[in-house]
Amino acid sequence: MKVAEARNLKKTYHFGDTEVHALKSVSLEIEEREFVAVWGPSGSGKSTLCNLLGLLDSPTSGDVLVAGQAGVGLDDGARSTLRNRSIGFVFQSFNLVPVLTALENVMLPLQIRGVHRAEAAIRAEKLLAEVELPDRMHHRPQKMSGGQQQRVAIARALVTDPVLVIADEPTANLDTRNANLIIDLMRRINEERGAAFLFSTHDDRLLDRVDRRIQLRDGEIAEDLRVA
Numbered sequence: 001m002k003v004a005e006a007r008n009l010k011k012t013y014h015f016g017d018t019e020v021h022a023l024k025s026v027s028l029e030i031e032e033r034e035f036v037a038v039w040g041p042s043g044s045g046k047s048t049l050c051n052l053l054g055l056l057d058s059p060t061s062g063d064v065l066v067a068g069q070a071g072v073g074l075d076d077g078a079r080s081t082l083r084n085r086s087i088g089f090v091f092q093s094f095n096l097v098p099v100l101t102a103l104e105n106v107m108l109p110l111q112i113r114g115v116h117r118a119e120a121a122i123r124a125e126k127l128l129a130e131v132e133l134p135d136r137m138h139h140r141p142q143k144m145s146g147g148q149q150q151r152v153a154i155a156r157a158l159v160t161d162p163v164l165v166i167a168d169e170p171t172a173n174l175d176t177r178n179a180n181l182i183i184d185l186m187r188r189i190n191e192e193r194g195a196a197f198l199f200s201t202h203d204d205r206l207l208d209r210v211d212r213r214i215q216l217r218d219g220e221i222a223e224d225l226r227v228a
Helices: 046-053 076-086 102-113 117-130 146-158 176-193 204-209
Strands: 002-015 018-031 035-039 061-066 087-091 164-168 196-201 212-217 220-226
Touching: 002 046, 002 196, 018 046, 018 196, 018 220, 035 046, 035 176, 035 204, 046 061, 046 164, 046 196, 061 076, 076 087, 076 102, 087 146, 102 117, 102 146, 117 146, 146 164, 146 176, 176 196, 176 204, 196 204
Parallel strands: 035 196, 035 212, 087 164, 164 196
Antiparallel strands: 002 018, 002 061, 212 220
16 A cells, blocks of 8 residues: 655745756655665755655645645645644654653644543553653653654654654764664564654665665656665
8 A cells, every 4th residue: 555655746946046956756656564765965855855745845746645645735734634644753853842741742743633631641651662761751852862852753753653654864963873773763663563664864874774765866766776
């Protein structure tokens, strides 16, 4: 089953009289349970592609389907509902709410959905145990290391049981040891929970950990290689 599909995606940014073509007619499909890296140098279009597939931004032209539903053209409320129901996000800067504890950060997507606080807390506690942070659930982000914060972000991404987790440069702010731990964790969760993972990286050392490598160059797919 396809959990996400890009159809002839183009994204052009305008800076005064200058046009920057971030993506040029990119088409791809992400299947359930896949573990996929989008890689390439800075400026190749990785983050733009992640934002478009995650319905965080709209393309100049083309369409995005998530869990079989077209996302382009939806109003803000419908697009937000589709994101909350089907997609989890992990960002390189973690994007945790600083005034909330780890537990409260993980609960947040469920509470936005309208889940009762007690049920949200139970589900969030379970996820924090899965990412091996049961003793940090009442800590705020500033009291945790970068690797711990990223694990909280992964738990938050998973708490709504998404079909797809999109991680934009999830290891960029981590040292090599913690970067490998985060990739191992995402891989384990991918295998155990069945959610597809799509993560962007400029670090080709991580590419031997994935099933599929999509190389972007100048806004176009240069190679799409299935390695497992």
